[in-house]
Every structure is written in structure tokens, then in C-alpha cells.
Amino acid sequence: DAKTTQPTSMDCAEGRAANLPCNHSTISGNEYVYWYRQIHSQGPQYIIHGLKNNETNEMASLIITEDRKSSTLILPHATLRDTAVYYCIVRANAGGTSYGKLTFGQGTILTVHP
């Protein structure tokens, strides 16, 4: 699976949008972009995923650039409970020896402050 690069940490004011970038310049055509987050001492929580189109759900929006080499996770109105480590993961959804495996990087520590 392709490697991702994320900033180590980011801050965001409560109520504002949090925009978390991710670079995945070596992504291949069959690889999806996944976002998970992990609140302290809990298991990771799935947020959203996409292939090439922008995606939106009740938690967040995912913007993928046209060349698919980078993406941005947007939390439209961040709350204190959104403070967590956010992981951007690139993964093929079918076939290959890495099928189903998620490889976690260091992620971005997002701190939402009042």
C-alpha cells in the first residue's frame, strides 16, 4: 500500500472547520483513501473513505485532488470531542497480499481548543 504523509499536529478553534491534509503521491489506481481517528485510549473509529470523488457523510467531508496525490479531511464544525489522532491510510480494497490490511502511520494530532 502507498505511504502517506501527514502533519504531526494541528490546532483548531471550537466551532471552526478543521482541515487535515494528507499526501499520498505514490497512490495507485485501485487504492482508496481512508480516514480513521483515535481518541485517547480507545480503538480507532472509521470516519470516511473515497477513491477519486469527493465524499461527505455525517461526520466529515473528504476532498481528493484530481491527480489523487493528496486529500483533505474536513470537519466542518469542530468540537472539543473531535480532539484525537487522525490517520490517513491508503489501501487497496481487493486483491493482493495486503488485502484488508490497514497500515497506520503516525497520524495528525488534532487539538480543538475553546
Place this chain on the structure above:
Amino acid sequence: GAVVSQHPSRVICKSGTSVKIECRSLDFQATTMFWYRQFPKQSLMLMATSNEGSKATYEQGVEKDKFLINHASLTLSTLTVTSAHPEDSSFYICSARGGGFSYEQYFGPGTRLTVT
């Protein structure tokens, strides 16, 4: 989303003893379960992948005789840390994936193991 539970949430054991951690998918059948380990201030590291009814596939560097994984049913996988030592103290997290075209993994809340 689907619910995955782990038991116990915390366990303290003495060096040399074995500890079993259970991972259950509560509302779906998990054909594949994954076990991760997370040391303080580090990311999750995949230990092994298990498919129901077959032997687990371990990641490089993970001792299969020390970390015994059993996935005997579609809703239960267990991880047994045998002859635990203080360096095995960690946060162990499982995830489960349904079959067919369901690619999503749902994570359990984790088990904090402390070996004294």
C-alpha cells in the same frame, strides 16, 4: 456502524503467566479479524490477521508461539499472550471485517495489558 467488543478492557498479570483477550463482533459475522498492538505514544502495529476456521497470518517479527490467535467462530477471536513479560505491556486492539464486499474494518475499544 458495526459494534466490536473486547474483554477485558484492562488486565494486570504477573510475569510468566498467560493472558487471554477476547474480541467479539456483536452484530455482524466477521470473516476476518485483525490484532494490533500499540505502545505509548506510538501508532498501531498490525500483529496478525485471522480468518475464521484457518490459521492466523502473523506479521514479520511477531512470534506466533507467544501470541496465540484463535478464530473459531464468525463472531469471536481470541489472542493469548503466553508467558507474558513486562515488555509485552501494551494496548491490544482488535478489528473485524465482514465478508463479501464489506471492506470496512470496525475496531474494538482495546485492552490495556500490564505485566508486572
